[in-house]
Amino acid sequence: MAKEQKKEKESLNLFYSTQTVIREALTKLGYNDEMFELLKEPIRMLTVRIPVRMDDGSVKVFTGYRSQHNDAVGPTKGGVRFHPDVDEEEVKALSIWMSLKCGITNLPYGGGKGGIICDPRQMSMSELERLSRGYVRAISQIVGPTKDIPAPDVYTNSQIMAWMMDEYSRLREFDSPGFITGKPIVLGGSQGRETATAKGVTICIDEAVKKKGIELKGARVVIQGFGNAGSYLAKFLHDAGAKVIAVSDVYGGVYDPNGLDIDYLLDRRDSFGTFSKLFTNTITNKELLELDCDILVPAAISNQITAENAANIKASIVVEAANGPTTLEATKILTERGVLLVPDILASAGGVTVSYFEWVQNNQGYYWSEEEVHEKLANVMTRSFETIYQTAQTHQVDMRLAAYMVGIKKIAEASSFRGWV
Numbered sequence: 001m002a003k004e005q006k007k008e009k010e011s012l013n014l015f016y017s018t019q020t021v022i023r024e025a026l027t028k029l030g031y032n033d034e035m036f037e038l039l040k041e042p043i044r045m046l047t048v049r050i051p052v053r054m055d056d057g058s059v060k061v062f063t064g065y066r067s068q069h070n071d072a073v074g075p076t077k078g079g080v081r082f083h084p085d086v087d088e089e090e091v092k093a094l095s096i097w098m099s100l101k102c103g104i105t106n107l108p109y110g111g112g113k114g115g116i117i118c119d120p121r122q123m124s125m126s127e128l129e130r131l132s133r134g135y136v137r138a139i140s141q142i143v144g145p146t147k148d149i150p151a152p153d154v155y156t157n158s159q160i161m162a163w164m165m166d167e168y169s170r171l172r173e174f175d176s177p178g179f180i181t182g183k184p185i186v187l188g189g190s191q192g193r194e195t196a197t198a199k200g201v202t203i204c205i206d207e208a209v210k211k212k213g214i215e216l217k218g219a220r221v222v223i224q225g226f227g228n229a230g231s232y233l234a235k236f237l238h239d240a241g242a243k244v245i246a247v248s249d250v251y252g253g254v255y256d257p258n259g260l261d262i263d264y265l266l267d268r269r270d271s272f273g274t275f276s277k278l279f280t281n282t283i284t285n286k287e288l289l290e291l292d293c294d295i296l297v298p299a300a301i302s303n304q305i306t307a308e309n310a311a312n313i314k315a316s317i318v319v320e321a322a323n324g325p326t327t328l329e330a331t332k333i334l335t336e337r338g339v340l341l342v343p344d345i346l347a348s349a350g351g352v353t354v355s356y357f358e359w360v361q362n363n364q365g366y367y368w369s370e371e372e373v374h375e376k377l378a379n380v381m382t383r384s385f386e387t388i389y390q391t392a393q394t395h396q397v398d399m400r401l402a403a404y405m406v407g408i409k410k411i412a413e414a415s416s417f418r419g420w421v
């Protein structure tokens with residue numbers, strides 16, 4: 001295998017590439033190999049098998065995971081993904097990224113992440129409820145409001161959070177809203193959590209266009225993914241005067257160089273962020289990524305911008321709303337071409353930030369207005385963006401490495417103070 005091909009193959013392994021950047025970040029910060037040994041793997045990884053009675057009377061056994069990267073700073077925190085492609089290595093990488101996101105935004109958490117190998121689009125609501133409750137029973141020993149606090153991620157939503165919270169509360173025999181975030185408002189959810197990831201990405205885009213000297217008004221935007229992150233983002237950018245020219249879901253995308261009718265698409269999408277089957281004239285996700293535009297936002301799944309297509313990306317700003325959409329080789333290619341790449345662990349940190357606000361409100365039993373939440377979120381995101389941008393300038397590194405340096409520092413310091421390393 002040619003050397004370049006081998007490198008690219010390796011970087012598609014999210015866990016391996018995360019470890020590569022962690023090592024680089026720790027070296028830049030002056031930490032030794034022992035710190036890398038501690039932080040390169042999650043401290044805890046639980047694999048569970050969940051039997052679920054299906055509607056036809058049969059029993060299906062699902063595999064699920066919960067990974068906890070590091071709890072030196074505080075309890076671990078991060079979403080739960082229901083997707084056919086969930087795998088152990090990816091969940092581990094995702095939990096490490098949660099540690100980094102919490103470090104960047106200065107939240108009192110380490111990172112956690114969970115996932116179940118399933119296709120919720122093929123399951124009924126009652127099957128999904130039994131699966132959600134079964135997962136909580138299976139992981140209940142290692143989670144809880146002061147241990148590890150789950151939240152929504154791909155193909156999970158506030159209804160699933162509600163079932164999980166109810167199951168945990170029943171197990172513990174007291175109401176435990178602080179066990180999980182992203183809940184419906186009536187069950188202790190926070191104002192602004194539903195749109196928080198997209199708000200955070202919007203704030204990063206606002207900052208990125210300033211750095212690039214581009215006007216957001218009239219800028220052509222392409223968004224891959226039209227779920228929680230992508231759809232609200234399209235709405236916010238459209239309302240801010242940007243021209244959203246293409247959006248997609250798992251099956252394909254729609255494109256109009258004059259700008260799409262975002263309200264119409266929002267109205268038509270289903271709860272899994274799909275809409276494209278309603279259209280006959282569609283483009284592929286591959287074509288969408290390479291469209292001529294100013295700002296590209298991958299907001300779906302990992303490994304979308306690779307060494308294969310990075311040279312064809314036309315956008316001058318790429319903002320990663322999804323976790324892990326760009327490989328390390330692609331990051332290098334984009335950076336060399338002068339593209340401003342705002343990395344996932346910064347751009348998508350709005351979700352966990354408002355999840356933290358939700359947990360704080362649950363713990364204190366006093367709830368904030370949407371304006372209050374937005375103001376606090378905006379402060380965190382603008383400060384985080386600026387810190388990482390300045391770190392990149394000072395150390396002459398790309399924004400991804402800078403974000404890892406900022407994100408890993410707090411966990412390394414906390415681990416050190418605890419005497420672990």
Ligand SMILES: NC(=O)C1=CN([C@@H]2O[C@H](COP(=O)(O)OP(=O)(O)OC[C@H]3O[C@@H](n4cnc5c(N)ncnc54)[C@H](O)[C@@H]3O)[C@@H](O)[C@H]2O)C=CC1
Binds near residue numbers: 153300301321348352
């Ligand atoms: N929901 C949240 O609060 C946060 C989400 N994220 C990340 O944002 C990304 C999207 O998450 P959500 O919007 O919550 O998920 P979602 O489940 O609401 O929507 C996912 C979207 O991606 C599309 N999609 C799924 N598989 C695809 C594929 N193979 N190719 C192209 N499109 C595909 C779906 O059709 C849908 O439009 C994920 O990477 C997630 O980890 C990051 C931080 C927080």
Ligand SMILES: O=C(O)CCC(=O)C(=O)O
Binds near residue numbers: 182
């Ligand atoms: O809201 C949270 O706690 C976690 C969100 C999440 O899973 C992510 O940022 O990838």
